[in-house]
Amino acid sequence: MDPDKLKQWLEMAQKFQGGNFWQSMFNTDYVKQFMNDPMFQPDGTGTEKSNMQQFWDQSGPVQTSARTSSEYPLVDIYMTPANMIVLAELPGISKNNLQLTLAGDQLTIKGFIESHYDNTTKIQSERYHGDFERTIRLPEAADTNKMNAKYGNGVLVIKLPRMENEEQNITID
Template sequence: MLPLSRTLETLLGLQEAMDLARDTGFFENTTTSRGVYPPMNIFEKDGDLVLVSELAGVKKEDLNIEVKNNILRLSGERRIDYGENVSYHRIERTASKFDRTLRLPVNVESDQVRAEYIDGLLVISLPRAESEKPKRIAIQ
């Protein structure tokens, strides 16, 4: 039988492994994303869509954004490198690749999509396609 301190250490290690597996999407059964990273909010503003995503620690050149009709794909990689001869005592921030595909509620004008990335916050402006905008009908 293991001493109590060793048992607690083992259980904490198991809990950390389960948390990591959950956070990386190991238990997801969908093909539209791998995990919940990066977290995203999508909202409508003035008839167009805006996506805001937190990507702390990701470099702009490590991001890829694709959009076609009403499908948006955000992929990239978060790299973490503390150099050589480092002894880790706790690892909660992990390096990882991510790839999320989202179905937007409307088609967008892909040639007019704009993205800004400042201080780890990605903001993507997604103009609604003309064919999706309501048309005013004149009464004759």
């Protein structure tokens, strides 16, 4: 396998998938074993790095959590004739650690997820923890007077009534 061709393929795939996908892919045991293969090691001079190792270094540090705060929480958005409904997946979070704001068609969900075992050695860490903030663009503005949100069983349900856009005739001067 040609390391230069593999590097080109990974760079092209990264443009289509985004950096976080490939960083999480490189954090698997199989890939780490693959990267330790002599084919991908420096040429023995002690100063040069292989093409694959250079790509690895340019990717930046691999994150231990599966998502970044800009991708968390995962959301679904539904529309009915009267409402927009946003479901946010937030397991294990206290409702007191959540904050919702709405500005025009921008819904922001902020919060904090506590790490339950701070003074331990992590063997595997896929769940997101720490501060997070996600702003979601809604398909349209909502009626701010009638909004409500409920949180239960790890799911935040935000009901946003749609603005009533009654058809009006416009007079022409």
